[in-house]
Amino acid sequence: MLSAVPRPVIVRAPSKVNLHLAVGDLRDDGYHELTSVYQALSLHDDVEVRDSDELSVAVQGESARVVPTDRRNLVWQAAELLAERAGRDPRVAISIAKGIPVAGGMAGGSADAAAALVALDELWQLGLDRADLDEFAARLGSDVPFSLRGGTAIGTGRGEKLLPVLSRNSFHWVLALAKGGLRTPDVFRELDRLRSEGEPPRLGAADELMHALAVGDPHQLAPLLGNDLQPAALSLKPELRRTLRAGTAAGALAGIVSGSGPTCAFLCADADAAVAVGAELAGAGVCRTVRTAHGPVPGARVIDDKTER
Numbered sequence: 450m451l452s453a454v455p456r457p458v459i460v461r462a463p464s465k466v467n468l469h470l471a472v473g474d475l476r477d478d479g480y481h482e483l484t485s486v487y488q489a490l491s492l493h494d495d496v497e498v499r500d501s502d503e504l505s506v507a508v509q510g511e512s513a514r515v516v517p518t519d520r521r522n523l524v525w526q527a528a529e530l531l532a533e534r535a536g537r538d539p540r541v542a543i544s545i546a547k548g549i550p551v552a553g554g555m556a557g558g559s560a561d562a563a564a565a566l567v568a569l570d571e572l573w574q575l576g577l578d579r580a581d582l583d584e585f586a587a588r589l590g591s592d593v594p595f596s597l598r599g600g601t602a603i604g605t606g607r608g609e610k611l612l613p614v615l616s617r618n619s620f621h622w623v624l625a626l627a628k629g630g631l632r633t634p635d636v637f638r639e640l641d642r643l644r645s646e647g648e649p650p651r652l653g654a655a656d657e658l659m660h661a662l663a664v665g666d667p668h669q670l671a672p673l674l675g676n677d678l679q680p681a682a683l684s685l686k687p688e689l690r691r692t693l694r695a696g697t698a699a700g701a702l703a704g705i706v707s708g709s710g711p712t713c714a715f716l717c718a719d720a721d722a723a724v725a726v727g728a729e730l731a732g733a734g735v736c737r738t739v740r741t742a743h744g745p746v747p748g749a750r751v752i753d754d755k756t757e758r
């Protein structure tokens with residue numbers, strides 16, 4: 450059965466940074482209780498879906514060669530989930546244009562999974578409501594519901610229970626992409642090990658940070674950024690300490706490891722400052738490459754063509 454929409458569908462999905470990531474105790478199900486303030490950033494992936502005679506995944510762009518193109522890819526899993534719900538075969542060709550660093554701590558796979566859900570809902574005209582999409586997203590991964598929603602939000606549970614957070618103005622970031630990645634489970638496991646040997650710092654409440662977001666002042670927000678996974682990421686990749694120091698030396702207001710890392714995210718005073726910090730960081734020999742980005746931006750959404758800004 451051909452889909453109701455003859456043309457391919459392209460969806461853009463944002464990356465994310467955790468402005469506040471408080472990691473609680475390990476739960477019986479193997480996940481940690483989280484309180485995280487997410488912000489969606491303009492660094493993005495685009496996912497195109499089109500009818501085909503079988504399910505296939507192709508990846509181009511950022512570190513494409515290390516991204517699986519079989520059922521290990523989250524978009525493959527998203528297609529199978531929706532096809533089962535629709536009672537049809539997932540005969541689609543999915544093409545991913547990656548801009549989000551792979552295994553970088555910016556929810557790259559999660560962004561693609563969210564994009565695939567939105568794209569296939571459109572291609573197959575399933576008319577899924579927000580609750581349906583959220584449920585499928587949570588099944589695909591803890592960060593996928595936020596990749597669907599975008600903006601700025603506070604997540605609890607595994608990170609999948611979201612409430613919107615008021616964030617005024619745009620915040621400008623420089624992202625230092627690292628050589629190699631970090632596996633998220635390894636970083637959480639390392640945090641548990643560090644906590645079994647001592648007391649790495651634990652973040653408090655996010656109230657002050659959320660007030661700074663509502664005010665929209667990066668100078669007020671900068672000192673409030675925090676990530677309980679940072680000591681674990683630094684333990685696994687000590688060279689990130691140099692990256693963090695170089696970013697603030699280059700003029701960033703603050704720098705943190707993004708999620709489970711190894712990408713380091715630097716908050717800058719404004720767009721011009723971000724360009725200057727990015728240029729200096731690119732030449733400092735402390736990362737593979739740099740990107741500039743702004744947030745908050747919307748979640749996964751259909752775009753007309755890839756050139757759309």
Ligand SMILES: C[C@](O)(CO)[C@H](O)COP(=O)(O)OP(=O)(O)OC[C@H]1O[C@@H](n2ccc(N)nc2=O)[C@H](O)[C@@H]1O
Nearest residue numbers: 479480481483590591592593607608633634637708709
């Ligand atoms: C680090 C963050 O990116 C912060 O937003 C997320 O917590 C991780 O989100 P994610 O990569 O979508 O995580 P999932 O794919 O759901 O889980 C991957 C693995 O990360 C660990 N994990 C993830 C989320 C969580 N709240 N506690 C965990 O301990 C678990 O070992 C899990 O098996």
Ligand SMILES: Nc1ncnc2c1ncn2[C@@H]1O[C@H](COP(=O)(O)OP(=O)(O)OP(=O)(O)O)[C@@H](O)[C@H]1O
Nearest residue numbers: 522523551552553554555556557558559561592633
């Ligand atoms: N569409 C995808 N894009 C990137 N990686 C994918 C994708 N599907 C599956 N993967 C696998 O997931 C692993 C983690 O990649 P991902 O980019 O999601 O990490 P991440 O950005 O650190 O995620 P998070 O921030 O949610 O922890 C990769 O090493 C890759 O093997």
